[in-house]
Amino acid sequence: MSANKVDVSVVIPIYNCESFLEEAIKSVLNQNIKCIELILVNDGSTDRSALICEKYVVEHAHIHYFYQSNSGVSVARNKGLLEATGSYVFFLDADDTMENTFLKNSFDIAISSQSDIVVVGAHSCSRFPNIMALPTWGMLLKREFLQQYPEVRFPVGIQPCEDGLFSHQLLALTTQISLSPNSSYYYRQHDDQNHNIINQNSDKVLDQIPIWFNILKNFYTKYNLHKSHALHLALFIEHEPFELRYLKMSLNNSQRERLFGLIRVFMNDKVLPFLTENDKKKLSFLFRYFLSANTYQDFEEFYRKCEDKKIRKIKLKLFLLKFFPFSKKKTLRLQSKIGAKNN
Structure with missing residues (x-):
């Protein structure tokens, strides 16, 4: 492998993460894989994030820094992907870190199996083969594979679920998937995380769900996947809008009724007609009851x-x-x- 060839490009989208950013950058610099580049995309931060980025760019030739006016995490990640030159791409959140063997473990597996996607971490790997989506930190992606599908990118203006929609589509487009269960990623939870703030605004999330469904409808139609990947889509709907939103978000009765209708219409029109009886058995009992209930009140009582x-x-x-x-x-x-x- 030539000295100039980059094995892995690490993309960090940044927005007001001065408290955690240096830890994230250092965890990349401490990786025991040599041929990497780090791409920092500042999404209009108003804190000291820019100063931190500029400091590391001066000190390290393989760190590249880009600034954009605040446009959202999807735009920042897509910008980082556009600038990446590595054989594989990994997206690291600015408030997280990874152990020093993380990238090498996953990259070695990727090369040995010529994978388009490496599923990273024990939790994500345990869901194989029925993985319907992955968090950004749960996948190492072959850049050549991403370039084959330039229309599959993080959806702009969508959050939460931007990483779910992105990964769900990629998982449907390849069977070249391998597992790296022994790689450790340290996910930091704190009150200022974007998804925590967004989930507190239930109406905003519900307003985006029809857009999720439209993205999925267009994707499955474009690649003629409705029949071959019906279960893949059903499991995604079960996990994202049903489990994570309907069951776990604080919704009032009007919001529950609205989401109940949105999920039911999409499933009845775009998914259930293509599911086999065996596929249906792979859905949870709770979700199957949800789909058969006459009203949201019937489901709530159950x-x-x-x-x-x-x-x-x-x-x-x-x-x-x-x-x-x-x-x-x-x-x-x-x-x-x-x-x-x-x-």
């Missing part, structure tokens, strides 16, 4: 009973702990589950 049953089971386990020598850690974990369900 879901409440399911949750009550789960709580009763957990309380029974806690009662039995009095008589069996389970660890204190397990007891606390069960108690925390009850607390989460009651909140």
Whole structure:
């Protein structure tokens, strides 16, 4: 491999992350793979992020810095991809870090298997082969593969789910997928994360979901994938708009009714007609009931009973702990589950 050839391009989109940015940059510089480049895309930060970027650009020839007016994380990632020269591309969030063997582990697997996508991390790999989407940090992507499909990019103006829509489409376009379960990525959770802020505005998220569905409809029609990838699409709808939005977001009755209708219409029109009976069995029992319920109130009543049953089971386990020598850690974990369900 020539000295000038870049193995992996790491793209970091940046927006007001001065508290964490240096840690993210250092975790890239500490990687034990030599032929990498780091692409920093500043999405109009108003804090000290620009000064931090400029400092590292001066010190390291393989770090490239770009500034854009605030346009969103999708535009920043797409800009980084456009500037990338590596054989593979990895997207690192500016508030996260990775262990020093992370890129080499995944790149070695990519080269040995000539993969278009390397699924990274034990959690993501455990879902194989029914992976319907990946977070940005859960995939190493072959740049040549991305160049074959220039229309598949992070959707502009979409957040959350921009990484889900991007990865879902890529996963549908190749079977050259390999796994790198032993690579560790350190995902930082904090209150200022964009997806936390956005999810607090339920109406904004619901307004975007028809756009998600339109992106999916156009993609599946363009590549004639409705029949061959019906389960792939069904699992995505089950995970993103149903589990992550309908079940986990704080929605009022009007919002629940609206989302219930959106999901049902899309599934009935674009997905269910193409699912085999065996495919349907791979959907969760809860989602299958959701699709068969007459109204959202019918589903809510069923879901409440399911949750009550789960709580009763957990309380029974806690009662039995009095008589069996389970660890204190397990007891606390069960108690925390009850607390989460009651909140």
